[in-house]
Amino acid sequence: MDAANYLYLSVLLFTIGAVGVVVRRNAIVVFMCIELMLNAANLAFVTFSRINGDLNGQVVAFFTMVVAACEVVVGLAIIVTIYRSRRSASVDDASLLKR
Amino acid sequence: MIELALAVGQTQTPEAVMFWILAPLTVAAAFGMLLVKKAVHSAILMASVMINLAIFYIAQDALFLGIVQIVVYTGAVMMLFLFILMLVGVDSSDSLTETITGLRPIAITAAVGFGGLMVSLLSRATLGRSAVGLQVANENGNVKGIAQLLFSTYVWPFEVVSALLITAALGAMVLAHHQRLQTRPTQRELSTERFRGISLANAAGLPAPGVFARHNAVDVPALLPDGSPAANSVNATLEARGDMLNSGAFELGKIDTSAGEEK
Numbered sequence: 001m002d003a004a005n006y007l008y009l010s011v012l013l014f015t016i017g018a019v020g021v022v023v024r025r026n027a028i029v030v031f032m033c034i035e036l037m038l039n040a041a042n043l044a045f046v047t048f049s050r051i052n053g054d055l056n057g058q059v060v061a062f063f064t065m066v067v068a069a070c071e072v073v074v075g076l077a078i079i080v081t082i083y084r085s086r087r088s089a090s091v092d093d094a095s096l097l098k099r
Numbered sequence: 100m101i102e103l104a105l106a107v108g109q110t111q112t113p114e115a116v117m118f119w120i121l122a123p124l125t126v127a128a129a130f131g132m133l134l135v136k137k138a139v140h141s142a143i144l145m146a147s148v149m150i151n152l153a154i155f156y157i158a159q160d161a162l163f164l165g166i167v168q169i170v171v172y173t174g175a176v177m178m179l180f181l182f183i184l185m186l187v188g189v190d191s192s193d194s195l196t197e198t199i200t201g202l203r204p205i206a207i208t209a210a211v212g213f214g215g216l217m218v219s220l221l222s223r224a225t226l227g228r229s230a231v232g233l234q235v236a237n238e239n240g241n242v243k244g245i246a247q248l249l250f251s252t253y254v255w256p257f258e259v260v261s262a263l264l265i266t267a268a269l270g271a272m273v274l275a276h277h278q279r280l281q282t283r284p285t286q287r288e289l290s291t292e293r294f295r296g297i298s299l300a301n302a303a304g305l306p307a308p309g310v311f312a313r314h315n316a317v318d319v320p321a322l323l324p325d326g327s328p329a330a331n332s333v334n335a336t337l338e339a340r341g342d343m344l345n346s347g348a349f350e351l352g353k354i355d356t357s358a359g360e361e362k
Contacts, residue, residue, distance in 0.1 A: 002230075003159075003230040004221060004222075005118060005122070006118075006155065006159065007221050008218060008221060009122050009125065009126070009155075011214060011217040011218055011221065012126055012129075012214065013125065013126070013129055013148070014217075015210045015213055015214040015217075016126070016129040016130060016132075016133060016210075017129070018210060018213070019133060019206050019207065019210045020132060020133045022202065022206040023133065023202070023203055023206050024133065025198070026138050028138050028141075028142075028180065028183060028184060028187065029132070029138050029141050031180070032132065032141055032142065032145045032180060033132070033133075035145065035172075035176065036129060036132070036145065036148065039148070039149065039152055039172070042152070042164075042168075043152055043155060043156075046155075046156050046159050046161045046164060047159060049159075049161065049233070050159045050160060050161075050230055050231075050232060050233055051230045051231060052231060053230075053231030053232055053233055053234075053235060053236055054236060055233070055236050055237075055241075055244045055245055055248055056248065056252075058161050058163070058164055058241075058245055059245060059248045059249055059252075059253055061161075061164055062163075062164060062167065062245065062249070063253075063256060063260060065164075065167060065168070065171055065172070066260045066263070066264065067260070067263065068176070069171060069175070069176060069264075069267075070263050070264055070266075070267035071267075072176050072179060072180075073179070073267045073268065073270075073271045074267050074270050074271055074274070076179060076180070076183045076271075077270070077271040077274035077275050078274060079183060079187070080183060080186060080187070080274070080275060081274050081275070083186075083187050084277070089187045092198055
């Protein structure tokens with residue numbers, strides 16, 4: 001099987017995640033879509049590592065995972081803080097800067 | 100199990116079978132994440148996508164990353180998501196009506212454009228090349244290979260990432276911390292309040308819920324001597340949720356007290 005199939009899958013998952021970030025309005029779902037995009041990029045890294053026979057890609061994917069974990073921790077804390085003050089987790093409701 | 104997965108990854112046909120079964124499942128789950136209304140269902144579908152990705156990693160000779168994916172993502176990150184969902188409210192479902200007019204068609208058009216561009220790019224770029232494979236790089240085992248890179252070439256990024264993790268943990272603590280605006284009343288103050296307050300009626304504590312000898316549950320208000328229900332005997336949260344039963348049905352005069360004769 002051609003390893004490029006994994007790259008096509010990765011592109012597909014990345015695109016779905018991007019649509020989710022734009023279309024969905026629940027902040028938590030938007031966040032999960034960002035995670036999906038990060039995971040799709042990771043799949044591409046792992047596949048490229050296999051295509052080139054080099055472990056550097058896997059190390060980069062590992063770093064991506066760590067950064068994604070940090071991002072989740074801080075992002076969810078922000079969501080909880082916003083929810084505490086506004087009683088809503090919708091990204092449309094947090095528009096204080098607009099007014 | 101892992102040996103089997105590795106064997107599947109290193110042979111040609113079984114990997115293709117696995118891919119063509121799991122890839123559509125992954126894409127379907129990702130699509131479902133977009134379409135389902137409740138955030139909890141999205142989280143479950145996301146977890147299934149992540150498990151599938153872990154299988155793909157293991158099949159591609161990235162054993163360490165596959166295990167890390169399951170432990171970190173499906174284990175820690177998704178549980179964190181579910182935890183926050185519980186905190187924010189499981190029932191908070193998205194209304195799927197669009198607020199910005201024309202956002203959805205634009206988003207879908209842009210996505211199709213981007214996806215098509217990338218797919219066509221990939222099909223041209225990878226034409227006529229076959230994968231080298233990681234058999235040589237993984238000679239001493241995948242974990243050893245990654246460790247050698249991580250602690251030689253990538254040791255500085257590794258240290259930076261550890262600093263990032265500590266900063267993120269501290270940031271989350273600062274964000275989640277909130278200061279009390281007034282001090283918590285002590286037991287002594289509460290007691291003084293009860294006796295020096297407007298009425299002495301509740302000095303001995305609020306009445307307990309339930310109806311004596313007939314029905315004893317926290318969701319039924321107690322009956323006062325005159326037969327009326329005591330509203331303050333039921334927890335305010337139950338009352339607000341609408342989970343309070345009407346105690347009128349258990350009132351003494353209204354119950355069928357005629358005992359059936361036993362034979």
